[in-house]
Amino acid sequence: MVTYIDSCLIRVGWFIMQIVVNQITIFTTVFLGIFIEAVPFLLLGTVASGLVEVFVSREDLARLVPKNPILATLVGGVMGFAFPVCECGVVPLTRRLLSKGLPVSAGITFLLAAPIINPVVLASTYAAYGWGPVLWGRFGLGLLVACTVGVIFSFHPNPMSMIRLTALPAFSGGSVDADVIPLQPSEPLNLRFRRAFRIAADEFFEMGQYLILGSVLAALLQTFVPQSTLLAVGSGPVISVLVMLILAYVLSVCSTVDAFLSLAFARTFTTGSVLAFLIFGPMVDIKSTLMFLGVFKRKTVAYLIILPFLLALLVGVFINLNVAW
Amino acid sequence: MTQRTAIRLKALILILMAIFFAEKFASGKLYYYIGPRFAWLAIVAVALLILLAGAYNLIGKRKEDHDHADHDHHHDPSGERASIWPLVVVALPLALGVIVPAQPLGASAVSTRGISTDVAAAGGSETRLTIVPAERNVLDWVRALNATTDPAGLDGQEADVVGFVYRDPRFADDQFMVGRFTLTCCVADALAIGLVVKSDQAAVLNQDAWVRVKGSFLAGELDGQKMPVLIADEITPVQEPEQPYLYP
Numbered sequence: 001m002v003t004y005i006d007s008c009l010i011r012v013g014w015f016i017m018q019i020v021v022n023q024i025t026i027f028t029t030v031f032l033g034i035f036i037e038a039v040p041f042l043l044l045g046t047v048a049s050g051l052v053e054v055f056v057s058r059e060d061l062a063r064l065v066p067k068n069p070i071l072a073t074l075v076g077g078v079m080g081f082a083f084p085v086c087e088c089g090v091v092p093l094t095r096r097l098l099s100k101g102l103p104v105s106a107g108i109t110f111l112l113a114a115p116i117i118n119p120v121v122l123a124s125t126y127a128a129y130g131w132g133p134v135l136w137g138r139f140g141l142g143l144l145v146a147c148t149v150g151v152i153f154s155f156h157p158n159p160m161s162m163i164r165l166t167a168l169p170a171f172s173g174g175s176v177d178a179d180v181i182p183l184q185p186s187e188p189l190n191l192r193f194r195r196a197f198r199i200a201a202d203e204f205f206e207m208g209q210y211l212i213l214g215s216v217l218a219a220l221l222q223t224f225v226p227q228s229t230l231l232a233v234g235s236g237p238v239i240s241v242l243v244m245l246i247l248a249y250v251l252s253v254c255s256t257v258d259a260f261l262s263l264a265f266a267r268t269f270t271t272g273s274v275l276a277f278l279i280f281g282p283m284v285d286i287k288s289t290l291m292f293l294g295v296f297k298r299k300t301v302a303y304l305i306i307l308p309f310l311l312a313l314l315v316g317v318f319i320n321l322n323v324a325w
Numbered sequence: 326m327t328q329r330t331a332i333r334l335k336a337l338i339l340i341l342m343a344i345f346f347a348e349k350f351a352s353g354k355l356y357y358y359i360g361p362r363f364a365w366l367a368i369v370a371v372a373l374l375i376l377l378a379g380a381y382n383l384i385g386k387r388k389e390d391h392d393h394a395d396h397d398h399h400h401d402p403s404g405e406r407a408s409i410w411p412l413v414v415v416a417l418p419l420a421l422g423v424i425v426p427a428q429p430l431g432a433s434a435v436s437t438r439g440i441s442t443d444v445a446a447a448g449g450s451e452t453r454l455t456i457v458p459a460e461r462n463v464l465d466w467v468r469a470l471n472a473t474t475d476p477a478g479l480d481g482q483e484a485d486v487v488g489f490v491y492r493d494p495r496f497a498d499d500q501f502m503v504g505r506f507t508l509t510c511c512v513a514d515a516l517a518i519g520l521v522v523k524s525d526q527a528a529v530l531n532q533d534a535w536v537r538v539k540g541s542f543l544a545g546e547l548d549g550q551k552m553p554v555l556i557a558d559e560i561t562p563v564q565e566p567e568q569p570y571l572y573p
Contacts, residue, residue: 028425029434033512035418036349039342040366043373084339197380204377209414214419222513226437243415257510263573278341321443 006194023223031219035212037254038088038287042211043204045089049096049201054192058101069105073150077143080114087115087256087282088211091291092203104159108178109150111310116142116284125278128259134275137319138259142279145311152307164293198258210294214287218252221286235268241316244273245309248281249315254281271323276316283308331407332381338416339378345419346370357429359511401568421552429505430515431568432491432533440491440504440517442467442552461504467518476551477544484520484555485539486565487564490530491519495548501527501556503538508570515570521547526556537563 066072075094085093094111115121117139150198156162187195244265253261260280262274284305292301349355350367359366363531430438434472469479488503491548496502502520506512522538524543530536536555543553 025428026430026437028421029357029430030515032422035368036346036355036358037363037511037513039346040370040373042376043370047373049378084475120526125343152366194380197377200421201339201377201380202336203417204339205411209411211415212414223437248452251513253510253513260509261514263509272525276514288397 009100019197022181023073024181027219027223030222031215034218034252034287037257038211038215039208041086042088042208043200043256044093045085045198046092046200046203046207046250048083048085048089049092049203050196050198052093052096052100054196055056056100061097061100061102065102065106069103069154070112071150072106072148073109074101076102076150077113077147078117079106079110080116080118083114084118084120085114086121087116087285087288088207088254088291091210091288091295095295098163103154104156104162105150107153108153108304109146111145112149112283112304113146116146116279124256128263134271134278137275138278140314141275142282145279145308145315146283148311149304149307152234153303156210157169159280159321161297164297195292205289207294210290211287213291214252214285216291218250218286221250226268231245237272237320238317240270240273241313241320244269244277245312246315248277249285251281252285253281258282270316270320274315274321275319276312279315280308280312283312326407326533327409329523330567331409331412333501334412336378336381336413338419339374339381341416343371343374344380345422353567354427356425356570357512359479360508360570360572361568362511362572363426363510429565430512430517432504433488433570434506434515435491435493435504435517438515438517440502440519442519442521442547447513455534459485462486462571463503463520464518464573466520470520470553476546476553479542479553480544481541483539483541485537486520486555487535487558487566488519490532490534490536491517492527492532496521496527499523499525499527500547500554503536506570507573511573518571521545521552522555522557522560524560526557526560530560535563535565559566 035039048108050074065075083090083093090111093114097110098107102110123141125138153159153162246257247265251261259278261276265277266274289301289305291306296304326560346367349358350364350371355364355367403487439508461469461484466486468485469482473479486503488505492500501522501524502519503522504517505516506515508515520538522540524538524540537560538555538559539559540555542553543556544551545556547554
């Protein structure tokens with residue numbers, strides 16, 4: 001009798017263990033998938049940031065960016081063409097530009113707009129949708145949303161207070177420990193490059209930890225929360241937009257490739273909801289939220305999520321109700 | 326942890342990560358995670374990781390000299406002690422990649438993601454319908470299925486497809502699904518699709534086993550819903566394909 005119960009327990013235990021092992025394997029595959037796709041872009045972003053630190057001076061930047069906060073916001077919006085980065089790379093680069101004296105309103109606009117308004121994303125969206133309302137809607141309305149949030153942030157009385165104190169050492173010129181090699185104007189070119197890569201490497205770890213924690217969260221949600229429940233409710237002009245916004249946040253797919261992904265939903269979902277997905281996803285998702293938390297204070301991060309969310313919702317619902325494509 | 330140790334560990338992690346990406350690329354296991362059209366990203370990563378690790382190596386030595394020279398004025402505490410947490414977190418994917426055996430998504434991942442006979446879930450265009458029936462894979466057939474509203478629309482057409490076995494309580498005893506995951510960017514957006522197969526062998530096939538199914542379509546039903554069903558003439562076990570996913 002005892003042995004019978006024992007063998008039952010062993011079987012049940014074996015069964016549960018198999019399920020657990022299965023889930024861990026699925027989680028690992030999804031997590032590594034997000035990680036492998038994001039890391040190259042994070043590396044490109046940190047290298048861009050290192051190069052900016054070494055080759056662009058505060059004076060250069062001050063000359064290029066207008067004093068008027070509204071104009072500065074617009075410049076921040078189209079700066080993505082000069083720095084083609086996606087949402088993983090844009091966070092370290094924005095922090096660097098802010099430390100170089102870029103106005104916060106322009107920095108926030110750049111942070112939100114660059115993952116959409118850049119040549120790589122333009123090309124991938126064109127490849128997926130061709131020349132049409134989705135393409136220019138994504139770029140035009142994406143820029144509008146980013147600039148609006150930037151203008152709202154420009155009213156902050158003390159913009160520098162939005163940045164986390166522990167992120168401030170980076171503002172004294174370089175990453176935490178890159179200041180051991182002092183800045184020399186006559187520094188030879190190869191040393192300058194070496195310093196840029198050193199800064200990039202430090203930043204890769206600093207930002208990489210948030211990227212990885214974000215990828216863990218996204219993979220956990222994907223492994224344990226059934227996607228079908230979300231997609232099943234996906235019709236109606238308002239609900240469909242909400243569903244696609246949540247999906248964009250949870251999936252955390254890189255903005256350079258999310259246009260291909262959204263094709264999968266283009267037929268079952270309303271145009272407004274697909275457009276909202278393409279506008280909101282690049283600006284904010286789980287992994288970029290974690291990266292924002294490494295740079296900005298919590299309250300600022302909350303606004304950085306809520307404002308684009310509400311604006312993208314507004315855009316999506318408006319299109320669904322008023323525009324027939 | 327001192328800065329010197331941190332720098333050495335960081336350089337080590339960067340090199341290991343470069344090896345990780347290179348190994349995934351060389352072994353073809355990269356396709357468990359991302360689509361082939363983004364494989365070049367892994368090469369970019371390897372190049373940049375080595376570049377960054379190199380930057381540590383060369384400047385790390387200077388830093389040591391500096392430490393000795395300035396021994397008596399530690400003005401910047403953050404410059405002297407480094408937190409170990411960023412390193413642990415960044416090393417986490419490497420650790421998981423080594424400990425957990427690499428495996429593509431299969432039938433066991435269907436439970437949370439769902440499996441569909443609906444092409445809208447897979448995306449892409451109808452132009453693929455021009456592919457001759459003998460060459461069609463699961464995705465092409467699911468597209469063909471969706472191009473017609475008539476459950477008998479594919480009657481008599483012969484198919485030869487490869488996929489994993491998937492069963493759940495909805496299926497009759499002589500039914501299973503031959504499934505594949507479709508991928509656009511990376512596994513984060515993977516969606517499962519499948520064809521309903523009718524066969525006497527259905528009950529003895531193991532969940533998640535890879536099979537090649539030859540047969541022809543006939544109007545049938547799954548769980549009360551009318552749809553074309555593949556009547557199997559021949560089911561053979563096969564190796565998992567080199568690229569386990571299909572790409573719309």
